[in-house]
Amino acid sequence: MEFGLTEEQEMLKTSARDFLETECTRNHVRAMMEDEIGYSPELWKKMADLGWLGWSFPSQYGGGDGNFRDLTILCEEMGRALLPSPFISTVVLGSMPILFAGTDKQKQDFLPKVVQGDLTLALAVLEEDGDFWPGGINVRADKRGNEYLLNGTKLFVWDAKAADYLLCAARTKRSPNPEEGITLFLVDAKEWGMYITPLDNIDVLRKQYEVVMTNVPVSVDNIIGELDNGWLVLKKMSLYAIAALCAEMVGGCEKVLEMTVSYAKERIAYGVPIGSFQVIKHKCADMLSGIEYARSLMEWAALALTEDAPEAPTAVSMAKAYCGNVGKMVCDEGTQIHGGLGYTWDHDMHLYFKRVRASDAAFGDGNYHSELVAQYLEQV
Amino acid sequence: MSTDAAKLDAFRKEVRAWLKANLPKGWGTPVYNPPDPFSQEAHELGKSWQKKLYDAGYTGFGYPKEYGGIERPPQEIAIIREELMRYGTPGGPLSLGQLMAAPDIMAHGQEWQKKRFIPKILSGEESWCELFSEPNAGSDIANIQTTAVKDGDQWVVNGQKIWTSMWEFADFGILAAKTDPTVPRHHNLTCVIVDCSSPGYTRGPLKQMTGSAEFGEEYFDNMRVPDKNRLGEVNQGWGVVLTALMSERSGGGGPGGGGFWAGGGASDVAAALGTGVLGIYSLINLAKETCRYGKPVWEDASFRQKIAQIAIEQEAMRCSGRRMVARMRKGIMPTNEASMIKNFQAEMRRRHGDLATEIIGAYSQLNRGSKRAINEGQWVYQMMRARGATIEMGTSEVNRNIIAERILGLPRA
Numbered sequence: 026m027e028f029g030l031t032e033e034q035e036m037l038k039t040s041a042r043d044f045l046e047t048e049c050t051r052n053h054v055r056a057m058m059e060d061e062i063g064y065s066p067e068l069w070k071k072m073a074d075l076g077w078l079g080w081s082f083p084s085q086y087g088g089g090d091g092n093f094r095d096l097t098i099l100c101e102e103m104g105r106a107l108l109p110s111p112f113i114s115t116v117v118l119g120s121m122p123i124l125f126a127g128t129d130k131q132k133q134d135f136l137p138k139v140v141q142g143d144l145t146l147a148l149a150v151l152e153e154d155g156d157f158w159p160g161g162i163n164v165r166a167d168k169r170g171n172e173y174l175l176n177g178t179k180l181f182v183w184d185a186k187a188a189d190y191l192l193c194a195a196r197t198k199r200s201p202n203p204e205e206g207i208t209l210f211l212v213d214a215k216e217w218g219m220y221i222t223p224l225d226n227i228d229v230l231r232k233q234y235e236v237v238m239t240n241v242p243v244s245v246d247n248i249i250g251e252l253d254n255g256w257l258v259l260k261k262m263s264l265y266a267i268a269a270l271c272a273e274m275v276g277g278c279e280k281v282l283e284m285t286v287s288y289a290k291e292r293i294a295y296g297v298p299i300g301s302f303q304v305i306k307h308k309c310a311d312m313l314s315g316i317e318y319a320r321s322l323m324e325w326a327a328l329a330l331t332e333d334a335p336e337a338p339t340a341v342s343m344a345k346a347y348c349g350n351v352g353k354m355v356c357d358e359g360t361q362i363h364g365g366l367g368y369t370w371d372h373d374m375h376l377y378f379k380r381v382r383a384s385d386a387a388f389g390d391g392n393y394h395s396e397l398v399a400q401y402l403e404q405v
Numbered sequence: 406m407s408t409d410a411a412k413l414d415a416f417r418k419e420v421r422a423w424l425k426a427n428l429p430k431g432w433g434t435p436v437y438n439p440p441d442p443f444s445q446e447a448h449e450l451g452k453s454w455q456k457k458l459y460d461a462g463y464t465g466f467g468y469p470k471e472y473g474g475i476e477r478p479p480q481e482i483a484i485i486r487e488e489l490m491r492y493g494t495p496g497g498p499l500s501l502g503q504l505m506a507a508p509d510i511m512a513h514g515q516e517w518q519k520k521r522f523i524p525k526i527l528s529g530e531e532s533w534c535e536l537f538s539e540p541n542a543g544s545d546i547a548n549i550q551t552t553a554v555k556d557g558d559q560w561v562v563n564g565q566k567i568w569t570s571m572w573e574f575a576d577f578g579i580l581a582a583k584t585d586p587t588v589p590r591h592h593n594l595t596c597v598i599v600d601c602s603s604p605g606y607t608r609g610p611l612k613q614m615t616g617s618a619e620f621g622e623e624y625f626d627n628m629r630v631p632d633k634n635r636l637g638e639v640n641q642g643w644g645v646v647l648t649a650l651m652s653e654r655s656g657g658g659g660p661g662g663g664g665f666w667a668g669g670g671a672s673d674v675a676a677a678l679g680t681g682v683l684g685i686y687s688l689i690n691l692a693k694e695t696c697r698y699g700k701p702v703w704e705d706a707s708f709r710q711k712i713a714q715i716a717i718e719q720e721a722m723r724c725s726g727r728r729m730v731a732r733m734r735k736g737i738m739p740t741n742e743a744s745m746i747k748n749f750q751a752e753m754r755r756r757h758g759d760l761a762t763e764i765i766g767a768y769s770q771l772n773r774g775s776k777r778a779i780n781e782g783q784w785v786y787q788m789m790r791a792r793g794a795t796i797e798m799g800t801s802e803v804n805r806n807i808i809a810e811r812i813l814g815l816p817r818a
Contacts, residue, residue: 028724029731286813301816303802306809313808314745321724322717343717395713396706402689402716403703 028324030098038098044075045106051373057109058229062187064110073142078116082124086136093265097272097327104273105280107376109230111145111184113273117266118183119146119192122209126250126258135190135211147188147214149179149236150259157263157388159203159256164238166195166208173197173248175210175218175241185221185234188214193238198253209255211247218242228383230376263388264341268330270384271323271348277377278316278352281359284374285309288363299362308358315351322347339401346394349385356381413480420463420488427457433492443499443619448532448574451498455529463489465527468511473524499571500532501653506579508652510598513637513645518598522577534575535653536599536623537646538568543796544803546646547590551625553582553597555632560584560597562605562628568797572608572621575601579649580630581642594642598634605629615789616772651740654747654798683754683787685716688761691784695764702764711760718753722746741811744804751794752801758788 030038048068057063072078081096082088096116103112120139123131138144154161164177175195185191191212198206214221218241226233250258286309289300299305326344329337356378360367367374385391429450431437440446458464459475463485468474477485497503507526510518525531542548551564562582569578577598584595599606605628610618637645692703692712702708725746729739761784762769773782795801809815 027731028728029735282813286815289815297818298816300809301818303806303818306813306815307802307805309813309815310745310805310808313813314749317742317745318718318721318725318749321728322721324728325720325724340720343720346713347717347721392710395710395717398713398716399709402685402713 028321028328034095034098037095038102040075041077041099041102042105044071045102045108049106049108054107054109054230054373054376060109063184063230063232064187069110069145070142072110072112073140077112078142079136079140081116082120082136082140086124086132087140088136093268093331094324094327097268097323100269100272101276101279104276104380107230107277107373107380111147111187113266113269114148114184114188115139115144115146117269118148118262119188119190121262121265122192122249122258123211125261126209126255131211131246131249144190145184145188147182147184147191149182149185149191149193149212151181152177152179155181159207162194162196162203162207162256164193164195166197166210166243168197169242172242172244173208173210175212175238175243177238179236179238180233181224181226182221182234182236183231185214185236186223186232190214191219191236192249193236194255194259200253204256206253207256207259208252209249209258210243211249212238212241212243216241216243226383228376228379230380231383233383264326264337265330267341267345267388268323268326270387271319271326271344274348274352274381274384275316275320275323277380278312278319278355281355281374281377282309282312282316285312285359285362288366292364305362308362312355312358315354319344319348319351339398342389342394342397342401345389346391346398349381349391349394352381353385413484416481417484417488420485423461423463424488424492424494427461428492428494432495443573443617445574447496448499451496452529452532454495455497459528468507468523468527472511472519473527475527498529498532499574500526500529501535501571501575502526502529502531502533505535505649505653506533506577509579509645509649510636512648513596515633517633518636522598531576532571532574534569534571534578534601534621535649536566536569536578536580537649539565540567543568544800546650547594547643549581549583549594551580551582552586553584553595553630555584556629558632560595560630560632560635562597562599562625562630565622565624567611567620567622569608569621569623570619570797572623573610577601578623579636579645581646584642585640588640591643592640594646595639596636596642596645597630598636599628599630603628603630613793615786615793617786619793650799651743654804655739655743683757685712685719688712688715688757688764691761691780692764695766695779697764697766708760708764711756711763715753715757715760718749718756722749722753741807744799744807745812747798748795748801748804748808751791754787754794755791758784758791762788 048071053065057065076089077099079088080091080099081093084090100113116139120136123135135144139146151157152161152163164175164179166173166175175193179193182191191214193210193212194207195210196206197208200206212219218239220237221234224233224235286300289305289309290298292299322340322344326340329340360374360378363372363374366372429437440450455464462475462477465473465475466477466482470476503526507523510522526533537546539549539551541550551562551566553560553562562580564582578601579596580599581594581596583593585593605626606623608621608623611620611622612618613620689703689712692708693701695702729742733739765779765784768777768779769785771778771782771785773786775782810817
């Protein structure tokens, strides 16, 4: 396992950065903040043409046979550019469970369309308690003939309005072990009985929704993985989701530091650039150092997943706990150093600030993952 | 198993067998009573251990053969490091030879100096110290006041040095002195290799808050040093000082450490933190064995969080070391990143020490000598010693300035 980038990965990174600098301009980001579905289907199509949507999928489903580390490189650049898109929702949260646990027919039915940019997905898993854990799943799925009827409410669903299908975790059996009895259903977002309303979350570039389901019918053919055994699939997928979010956070933080340093060089106070004050220098040095170590853990997590290494869950938890904390620190200091300017709606600083908060909260925050790390350490 | 894998597996067995046969009797068991870390005994043990390793070809990597370097395939070096760590082998001699002197001589030395000094640093036979810091030249290291005046083919040195690590057993030192009072700072220093037994060289201990005298101070009274011992050009000593500081910072200090120039590096030091007193498992065991308010500390969520944080930071450091090695393979040599590594490690060491003393509660008040001290008082000692870590090799503040100015390009005041 080699840290850093191969020549091909360097090229991927550079071309992704160039593409996003041209396509995902400030005006585009600002327009998407106000947009109802929150992304541009035209840009999505261009991303498909570049092969991004199927980068790490097997070629038999139209994918590029790339590895997971490559995918996280794209996420770094998207985080940097604040790209408003359902990329992680579609490619990781929705598609990976299909890839891991779907039947060959399901893979053939859904994945090539994802790769082509013709199908978007979202994950509906969290409910009222807001925590990613099996005990929180109470949406019911009751069998009726050849289909199930889904009833209940999902919360904090990313990109639901942008999605054609929602991958929904529902309870098909009560069991003393909460992991047992959860089944994954691929639900048509336009299906009768689906009510999707915005939650008005702070991260306006990754909109979240409430999804109320009233007797929503789903065919047994749309069950992903085994009946009652869906949680393990979600748990496996969540490792990849976390690594992708960490990559996005690191990419965003690097941009925040660049913005902050260049501001500190230009902004004059008391007759000198504020960057000549040691108190500002030391904050910037801490930001750089935090990002350095966050990147190291993120790369470790992505590489461990790419190679299916046994330490992957530990690496992922360590990366999530560390990247979330560093991300919050970097955005706090970045906002502080930008002074009044960074506190305005018109400056981009708050967009990074809010994204980091959302990513930190997703799939277990720093406290949760630190406890997991303690449990892993105990087993050694 | 492929033939390559089989060969490496056989090599690993060979290293293990060698270690079992050569480690001090009772090593790693409660029967073994290690010497006090800064004692003569520890130094002698470190010296003989280093020599054994060197003779077996298990250390001395990263230097050309003609300077005593040992050449081996990287996979074998990795196996050797892993096995040394697994057994928690003794440290080297109390010397800054591998960490500071060898990389500095390699970078700035004359051919005869490389041939004469580097082999005996690698074998541990000769010990080294660094004679830079002075009472008024700590963070502001360019403010050196010790003078060296040319007299024929010799330099006459007068002045004082302080805060010298590994001072007591040093055979040689790299000394920086002011050689031209008329030119500006950074252009007025010259470095020389000093024989510590020279007439006019006196040294003594400097006791710190821990109660130990790990550092020393030296006085030079008309000490004569031959010009052939000059390291680098006249008045170009600042670069020689910087190379030494950078090697030292990135290696993270500590006896027996090999800076990353020596082909080892931050990654190894960080990995070594996994075991031993400063390792994460020592904290976990302490938390499991210590009961507070009637239950093991390890069951307390707030302590678990803090221990996990340190484990995460240690892994982050290990991964950063591996990233640095990957960059070096592409020919990108680290420079100012050393300040980042040094600070991260020193500040983590403080948190580690604080946490250990938080775990033991009231016992955190007892010195190493106390009959009631827990684990011979090592936790309390480490907690206090960590206060030195954020000062030595450039204070945390100086290193933050270096990071901000030289990496991020922020303007100087």
